[in-house]
């Protein structure tokens with residue numbers, strides 16, 4: 168059909184004129200496109216969440232946006248033939264920000280290369296370039312960050328960075344306060360999460376101008392106390408926008424007792440009292456030989472944000488150079504070439520590149536209670552009985568491909584329960600679904616070992632419950648030492664099966680030290696008692712711990 172239409176449209180080009188033929192051809196193109204689009208859309212439909220493998224480890228290459236270039240421009244009028252510098256600063260590049268969200272479960276929605284937008288260029292009439300748009304990427308709650316390459320800007324915010332929307336560098340005439348630098352204590356990375364980091368103005372930029380302006384402190388003082396005035400007088404009938412750079416006024420240099428200026432006093436105060444409190448990371452930074460830094464930061468609360476790559480500062484517009492040339496006593500006005508390249512070859516007018524960083528993101532689910540058991544023990548069925556979660560249940564092993572979370576609600580509080588995919592012997596060596604999911608157990612407060620009472624009944628080749636327990640515990644211990652050293656209980660499931668009662672009695676005889684709750688997850692028998700038992704452990708009222716030595720195996 169399509170082929171015939173195509174032939175017809177080709178003929179129409181010859182006989183019926185180009186215009187008509189064109190429209191027919193475009194119609195054919197459109198119809199074939201829309202029909203193909205339907206197929207593509209169907210193909211791209213994602214499999215249900217449960218059937219997808221969880222992506223809980225992900226490498227990210229992040230790059231902050233470049234700063235926009237400063238502008239070199241002179242506003243000349245009939246009365247001022249030299250002109251007034253009015254080139255605005257370039258805008259700052261956007262940041263790459265990770266945001267912790269409950270709306271995402273894993274890293275499957277992420278891209279490996281994340282780049283923020285570059286800042287806009289400055290423009291004449293003191294117009295500053297727009298700030299580059301931030302790139303905000305959502306990551307699941309419980310994301311741990313390992314640093315492979317680069318440096319993190321050591322800043323973690325709970326609030327939206329959009330609130331402090333205009334950077335000081337973007338205000339023409341100021342470029343002192345805009346360049347904030349985390350002091351050495353913080354950037355040494357023992358601390359990572361701060362509400363507001365301690366800041367100090369960077370003077371290197373002034374040093375780069377130092378040859379021209381002489382005394383460094385004077386230049387810093389002047390620049391930081393700068394104010395900005397604007398007036399718009401008319402000249403010769405044409406209205407000329409005229410900007411006066413106010414921060415050079417002598418009044419700003421007033422000295423207070425001890426030869427210090429007000430500005431220096433203010434700076435000292437700022438250094439003494441850092442505004443934000445530093446939140447120490449629970450896990451200490453470990454540095455390995457290959458340079459990979461583990462557990463640099465973690466995002467554990469909804470809405471937490473972390474800037475991983477900062478945008479570069481914008482270049483300076485020529486309005487910022489008034490003082491330099493006035494101090495030199497130069498009568499000749501500078502042109503662009505005079506200051507485009509400074510000593511070290513870099514240029515102040517050109518926006519700085521954004522920072523780059525390579526990270527490995529790792530997800531460690533956060534749940535109060537972890538359901539641990541062999542495949543087919545009934546963990547997902549139990550999660551459904553304890554909470555409103557609806558995990559997939561199947562009569563075959565490894566139905567659960569990813570940890571499922573559910574909320575167990577009591578009258579006065581609620582706790583999170585995680586159903587971890589089934590573990591088998593050798594899981595620590597990546598057998599079955601392997602150790603990929605063992606790390607999700609690391610953060611649980613309480614462990615509930617779910618055993619299948621009917622696994623070895625009626626000639627089935629399954630493992631008796633006490634051996635299930637021994638295997639589970641040794642796998643956890645092999646993954647991480649002391650992982651089993653936390654409050655725990657045993658859930659003896661499938662009590663409805665014939666012969667399960669005897670196995671349960673045998674289990675009680677063989678395992679000591681922790682309570683055993685006989686349940687039938689399908690019928691929800693014994694589930695209320697289990698809820699009460701879990702509550703006692705989560706609250707810390709009881710703290711039974713299962714030990715390998717307490718399990719008797721033949």
Ligand SMILES: Nc1nc2c(ncn2[C@@H]2O[C@H](COP(=O)(O)OP(=O)(O)OP(=O)(O)O)[C@@H](O)[C@H]2O)c(=O)[nH]1
Nearest residue numbers: 543544545546547548561562565566567589688689
């Ligand atoms: N007779 C009986 N069968 C149960 C009970 N609980 C679960 N089952 C069955 O056991 C099978 C496995 O249940 P799941 O909840 O998928 O087990 P799981 O531990 O999550 O399995 P994996 O996803 O492989 O880790 C299903 O066929 C359930 O219907 C129970 O109390 N009694």
